Amino acid sequence: xxxxxxxxxxxxxxxxxxxxxxxxxxxxxxxxxxxxxxxxxxxxxxxxxxxxxxxxxxxxxxxxxxxxxxxxxxxxxxxxxxxxxxxxxxxxxxxxxxxxxxxxxxxxxxxxxxxxxxxxxxxxxxxxxxxxxxxxxxxxxxxxxxxxxxxxxxxxxxxxxxxxxxxxxxxxxxxxxxxxxxxxxxxxxxxxxxxxxxxxxxxxxxxxxxxxxxxxxxxxxxxxxxxxxxxxxxxxxxxxxxxxxxxxxxxxxxxxxxxxxxxxxxxxxxxxxxxxxxxxxxxxxxxxxxxxxxxxxxxxxxxxxxxxxxxxxxxxxxxxxxxxxxxxxxxxxxxxxxxxxxxxxxxxxxxxxxxxxxxxxxxxxxxxxxxxxxxxxxxxxxxxxxxxxxxxxxxxxxxxxxxxxxxxxxxxxxxxxxxxxxxxxxxxxxxxxxxxxxxxxxxxxxxxxxxxxxxxxxxxxxxxxxxxxxxxxxxxxxxxxxxxxxxxxxxxxxxxxxxxxxxxxxxxxxxxxxxxxxxxxxxxxxxxxxxxxxxxxxxxxxxxxxxxxxxxxxxxxxxxxxxxxxxxxxxxxxxxxxxxxxxxxxxxxxxxxxxxxxxxxxxxxxxxxxxxxxxxxxxxxxxxxxxxxxxxxxxxxxxxxxxxxxxxxxxx
Amino acid sequence: xxxxxxxxxxxxxxxxxxxxxxxxxxxxxxxxxxxxxxxxxxxxxxxxxxxxxxxxxxxxxxxxxxxxxxxxxxxxxxxxxxxxxxxxxxxxxxxxxxxxxxxxxxxxxxxxxxxxxxxxxxxxxxxxxxxxxxxxxxxxxxxxxxxxxxxxxxxxxxxxxxxxxxxxxxxxxxxxxxxxxxxxxxxxxxxxxxxxxxx
Ligand code: HEM
Ligand SMILES: [Cu+2]
Numbered sequence: 001x002x003x004x005x006x007x008x009x010x011x012x013x014x015x016x017x018x019x020x021x022x023x024x025x026x027x028x029x030x031x032x033x034x035x036x037x038x039x040x041x042x043x044x045x046x047x048x049x050x051x052x053x054x055x056x057x058x059x060x061x062x063x064x065x066x067x068x069x070x071x072x073x074x075x076x077x078x079x080x081x082x083x084x085x086x087x088x089x090x091x092x093x094x095x096x097x098x099x100x101x102x103x104x105x106x107x108x109x110x111x112x113x114x115x116x117x118x119x120x121x122x123x124x125x126x127x128x129x130x131x132x133x134x135x136x137x138x139x140x141x142x143x144x145x146x147x148x149x150x151x152x153x154x155x156x157x158x159x160x161x162x163x164x165x166x167x168x169x170x171x172x173x174x175x176x177x178x179x180x181x182x183x184x185x186x187x188x189x190x191x192x193x194x195x196x197x198x199x200x201x202x203x204x205x206x207x208x209x210x211x212x213x214x215x216x217x218x219x220x221x222x223x224x225x226x227x228x229x230x231x232x233x234x235x236x237x238x239x240x241x242x243x244x245x246x247x248x249x250x251x252x253x254x255x256x257x258x259x260x261x262x263x264x265x266x267x268x269x270x271x272x273x274x275x276x277x278x279x280x281x282x283x284x285x286x287x288x289x290x291x292x293x294x295x296x297x298x299x300x301x302x303x304x305x306x307x308x309x310x311x312x313x314x315x316x317x318x319x320x321x322x323x324x325x326x327x328x329x330x331x332x333x334x335x336x337x338x339x340x341x342x343x344x345x346x347x348x349x350x351x352x353x354x355x356x357x358x359x360x361x362x363x364x365x366x367x368x369x370x371x372x373x374x375x376x377x378x379x380x381x382x383x384x385x386x387x388x389x390x391x392x393x394x395x396x397x398x399x400x401x402x403x404x405x406x407x408x409x410x411x412x413x414x415x416x417x418x419x420x421x422x423x424x425x426x427x428x429x430x431x432x433x434x435x436x437x438x439x440x441x442x443x444x445x446x447x448x449x450x451x452x453x454x455x456x457x458x459x460x461x462x463x464x465x466x467x468x469x470x471x472x473x474x475x476x477x478x479x480x481x482x483x484x485x486x487x488x489x490x491x492x493x494x495x496x497x498x499x500x501x502x503x504x505x506x507x508x509x510x511x512x513x514x515x516x517x518x519x520x521x522x523x524x525x526x527x528x529x530x531x532x533x534x535x536x537x538x539x540x541x542x543x544x545x546x547x548x549x550x551x552x553x554x555x556x557x558x559x560x561x562x563x564x565x566x567x568x569x570x571x572x573x574x575x576x577x578x579x580x581x582x583x584x585x586x587x588x589x590x591x592x593x594x595x596x597x598x599x600x601x602x603x604x605x606x607x608x609x610x611x612x613x614x615x616x617x618x619x620x621x622x623x624x625x626x627x628x629x630x631x632x633x634x635x636x637x638x639x640x641x642x643x644x645x646x647x648x649x650x651x652x
Numbered sequence: 653x654x655x656x657x658x659x660x661x662x663x664x665x666x667x668x669x670x671x672x673x674x675x676x677x678x679x680x681x682x683x684x685x686x687x688x689x690x691x692x693x694x695x696x697x698x699x700x701x702x703x704x705x706x707x708x709x710x711x712x713x714x715x716x717x718x719x720x721x722x723x724x725x726x727x728x729x730x731x732x733x734x735x736x737x738x739x740x741x742x743x744x745x746x747x748x749x750x751x752x753x754x755x756x757x758x759x760x761x762x763x764x765x766x767x768x769x770x771x772x773x774x775x776x777x778x779x780x781x782x783x784x785x786x787x788x789x790x791x792x793x794x795x796x797x798x799x800x801x802x803x804x805x806x807x808x809x810x811x812x813x814x815x816x817x818x819x820x821x822x823x824x825x826x827x828x829x830x831x832x833x834x835x836x837x838x839x840x841x842x843x844x845x846x847x848x849x850x851x
Contacts (some may be wrong), residue, residue: 133671197684206675232707236678238687248788257777257784258702259693265781270693277689446812619801625806625823 103166128213148193199233215554227292290427302369375449390418411471462498707849
């Protein structure tokens with residue numbers, strides 16, 4: 001009995017039981033469904049073992065959408081709890097757990113896979129490559145990320161969720177104040193996912209540096225590829241810091257080390273510093289690719305090339321360097337003295353300069369362009385003013401003296417949602433709508449799409465603008481309830497309504513997908529938007545090898561496909577030859593399952609199981625080392641036959 | 653089979669090999685950040701000894717010198733192994749790689765002794781922030797050496813079974829980068845943890 005007790009949720013409530021039942025039923029339904037339709041073999045051989053960057057991208061996309069739902073439910077519950085004063089819908093402990101999981105899920109398991117989806121799907125196409133540099137590693141990176149995400153979500157039903165905030169500050173996160181295994185989940189699940197992310201970083205830097213089509217110099221790379229290169233460089237330099245700090249946190253909790261304790265020399269501020277040395281650059285890992293997506297969309301629908309390409313690139317380079325120099329702005333009030341605060345205040349404000357450069361470049365592009373207001377463009381047009389507002393309040397927060405007023409209030413919550421939702425979420429949804437026809441061969445409905453954007457922005461403004469006011473008025477962040485006398489109740493009710501409207505916009509998005517799947521025409525060719533980048537020069541659906549002939553862009557600009565359409569530049573020279581392809585493999589999946597086992601066992605200090613998991617991981621590595629894997633060739637005749645089929649369908 | 657460019661050294665001779673070498677350099681960049689974070693934490697916590705011992709009380713020069721010598725020598729022999737590989741001598745490559753691993757194993761032996769000694773004299777992992785970060789930093793390096801040992805072993809077996817070809821040569825070369833890197837990290841540990849601590 002004692003053995004099982006530790007797996008129980010320490011603070012159960014009616015809501016948790018209901019969700020447990022729902023989760024159980026859904027899981028059973030999925031398993032039964034797959035078995036009934038005899039799809040296990042298909043799943044295994046076409047998806048789980050795949051090394052095709054496009055399919056791996058789609059798996060990231062599905063995970064991101066799933067997690068958006070989970071994080072969204074958390075958000076609605078928080079807003080519901082705060083909608084009226086003295087509410088008892090959630091107790092304090094449950095509220096702690098929800099804001100913690102909401103933050104972690106949204107940043108690490110929703111936004112990160114969403115941008116990784118774009119890395120995977122777009123980068124090889126934009127640079128004219130057949131795949132990424134290390135296709136096998138790519139599959140492993142996905143599964144490690146996925147197992148980390150699932151492990152984190154498991155905390156909800158087995159053993160208890162983390163409750164120390166997504167920043168997990170010590171001493172709050174130590175065993176004394178965070179008593180359930182929840183924070184163990186936090187440390188270990190993020191660690192496993194983080195290793196996957198690091199692999200992604202290495203993979204994509206190598207891919208972009210080495211696998212660009214002939215003629216594509218660095219300064220001819222499409223803007224999204226540039227943003228990916230920079231973001232992945234930040235990943236490689238920032239994630240190891242996270243690895244170390246999570247390992248230290250894990251050791252403090254499991255092995256009694258004294259890194260972040262109060263006595264015996266431990267230093268809780270070391271956690272805060274190291275966490276944000278990773279955490280701040282992380283924000284740019286998310287936002288730069290988002291900027292890249294917006295740039296692609298703006299040029300396409302202004303029918304004009306990007307204003308200030310070079311300054312766009314250099315501003316990203318500068319942002320990436322600066323992003324490592326501002327981390328203490330997250331804790332101006334935590335005692336490092338006026339000098340340090342002033343320095344970090346200034347470096348923070350400096351970042352606004354290159355960011356401003358980008359905004360102006362977009363505006364100038366639009367100014368001279370022939371704007372076509374499609375759904376992706378509508379997202380972009382909404383993004384510019386909303387994001388700018390978030391940027392301005394960011395500069396307000398960067399004034400360290402003033403920050404004593406708004407630190408850890410709703411003002412801060414309003415600020416970062418104000419940059420992250422119009423910045424990252426809008427970019428991801430705009431990009432998804434834009435690339436949807438390339439992914440799935442039909443367009444999303446424009447009417448529903450545009451309505452979605454308007455509803456989303458309305459909801460967004462209603463949900464977050466009131467927080468600026470209540471925040472300045474002193475409503476603390478992470479406060480589970482407040483009294484009538486504070487006078488916060490009206491604005492919080494508005495916020496709740498706004499959150500509800502945002503939820504409706506996400507339902508509209510899902511409905512749009514369903515509606516368009518049923519009704520949209522399928523004969524749209526492979527370039528329905530009249531777009532500009534090399535990624536649109538592929539067929540739809542994209543064959544496994546992407547390009548039958550590697551494109552040559554020596555006579556083109558960064559928008560090779562546009563040049564071909566406008567000036568008749570020849571992209572595909574030479575003739576079709578046999579194509580080398582990598583083999584699929586189940587090993588990364590098995591290894592990731594072993595990581596899951598290892599992580600789960602460590603969370604509950606079950607050391608024998610942990611050792612077994614570890615041995616399986618090592619076994620996989622040895623197996624991989626001795627494996628002979630040279631890939632295979634698609635013969636030229638077969639490539640030709642495939643290409644002929646596309647011609648017959650009239651696509652291209 | 654992969655296209656082999658004979659004008660280049662074997663380890664660089666295919667596209668895939670060149671990708672792997674670049675990828676590994678980027679990985680080493682991440683490793684620098686990893687150890688850099690550990691060092692930064694070490695310098696932050698070095699004087700925060702609580703009720704535990706300080707560095708000067710527990711560091712001993714003899715085992716540390718032995719470790720340094722063993723690791724430096726192994727870095728030299730892995731260099732020789734790669735040199736032999738470039739000359740195409742399978743036997744010499746294997747011999748020097750073997751010596752490298754033996755030296756690495758000896759290093760680990762001394763380090764395990766050292767750790768036992770620390771625990772014995774009351775400087776275990778959970779004594780103070782200082783001992784925690786000290787043993788974590790050393791342990792992370794030691795773990796890398798351990799992993800390197802088994803990795804090297806796998807490569808030795810592959811070279812002896814399959815000979816020197818573009819696959820095995822590539823693996824051996826990347827392994828040598830890794831091994832040199834561990835040596836560089838050790839030099840930092842030696843100078844900034846031990847020497848500085850003993851002064
Ligand atoms: C879709 C509508 C969303 C709503 C209504 C919402 C609402 C909230 C609320 C009420 C809080 C907690 C305030 C408190 O601490 O009491 C919060 C925290 C947070 N949210 Fe959101 N959120 C949304 C979307 C997002 C997105 C898209 C992201 C990131 C990509 C995000 C990231 C965070 C983070 C990091 C925190 C801090 C958690 C913590 O305090 O530890 N949120 N959100
Ligand atoms: Cu920051």
